[in-house]
Amino acid sequence: MMRKLISLGFTMAALSGCVATVPPTAVHQPMTMRPQPREALIGSNGSIYNTASARPLFEDRRARFLGDIITINIAEKVQASKQSENIANRSHTVDAGVPTLDGVPFKGLSNLSVSANDTSKFDGKGSNSSTADFTSTITVTVIEVLPNGNLLVSGEKQIGLKEGEEFVRFSGVVNPNTITTANTVQSTQVADARIEYKANGFINDTQVMGWLGKFFLSFLPL
Numbered sequence: 001m002m003r004k005l006i007s008l009g010f011t012m013a014a015l016s017g018c019v020a021t022v023p024p025t026a027v028h029q030p031m032t033m034r035p036q037p038r039e040a041l042i043g044s045n046g047s048i049y050n051t052a053s054a055r056p057l058f059e060d061r062r063a064r065f066l067g068d069i070i071t072i073n074i075a076e077k078v079q080a081s082k083q084s085e086n087i088a089n090r091s092h093t094v095d096a097g098v099p100t101l102d103g104v105p106f107k108g109l110s111n112l113s114v115s116a117n118d119t120s121k122f123d124g125k126g127s128n129s130s131t132a133d134f135t136s137t138i139t140v141t142v143i144e145v146l147p148n149g150n151l152l153v154s155g156e157k158q159i160g161l162k163e164g165e166e167f168v169r170f171s172g173v174v175n176p177n178t179i180t181t182a183n184t185v186q187s188t189q190v191a192d193a194r195i196e197y198k199a200n201g202f203i204n205d206t207q208v209m210g211w212l213g214k215f216f217l218s219f220l221p222l
Contacts, residue, residue: 023198027171028154033143035067062179063151066142070153071184072170074136074195081129092118134195138170150175150191169196 025031063070094116140155154171172190179185187193 021200023167023196023200025156025167025169025196025198027156027169027194027196028143028152030143031154031156031169031171032141033067035065060181061183062176062181063142063183064145064149064176066145068142068151069139069183070142070151070174070179071137071139071182072153072155072187072190073184074134074138074170074187076132076134076187076195078132079130081127083127084125086122086124088120088122090118090120094118134197136168136197138168140170146173153190164200166199167196169198170194 138155138157140153142151143154144152146152151174152171153174155169157168159166159168170187170193172187172193174185174190178189187195
């Protein structure tokens with residue numbers, strides 16, 4: 001029975017290794033949205049007039065409806081550093097002596113002296129530095145129009161390689177006033193931005209600690 005369980009475990013592990021998994025995401029869902037029928041918004045089609053592509057004469061082509069697309073220029077640079085130093089010193093000395101004893105027991109303890117020293121020193125230093133640069137371009141979809149006119153956008157870009165797949169994901173709230181006439185906006189102008197760059201495949205798996213190593217690391221003191 002034990003051999004069957006072990007064999008079944010290895011079989012499931014092999015199958016899970018063969019199937020490409022999609023990395024989990026924290027961006028706003030859904031990551032795409034179909035546009036609403038324009039007939040419900042501005043009327044029905046005519047012999048020449050087509051509601052699907054119609055725009056007022058003096059209206060620009062900036063995104064403002066569900067399903068419209070916006071190109072996000074991702075240019076994020078994060079740099080942080082921290083240094084700390086703690087020093088603590090403590091010194092304690094005790095001297096004690098026994099005077100001359102006459103007429104009492106334990107005369108042998110006369111003129112006995114006792115000395116004790118206690119010294120404690122602590123010196124701790126720490127430093128931390130982190131730098132991250134992320135530059136890319138991704139086109140996202142308007143998935144919700146908020147009551148104040150801001151646009152909630154979300155999107156994903158998948159890049160398939162022979163070693164695996166790479167996923168670039170983005171979501172956030174865009175102010176229509178920051179959208180250019182070419183329907184582009186900088187990532188630094190997006191509120192509540194969530195940016196992800198993940199991958200799958202055996203190359204990515206080799207950079208992740210295995211479950212057994214995580215198990216022992218969870219309770220080891222060092």
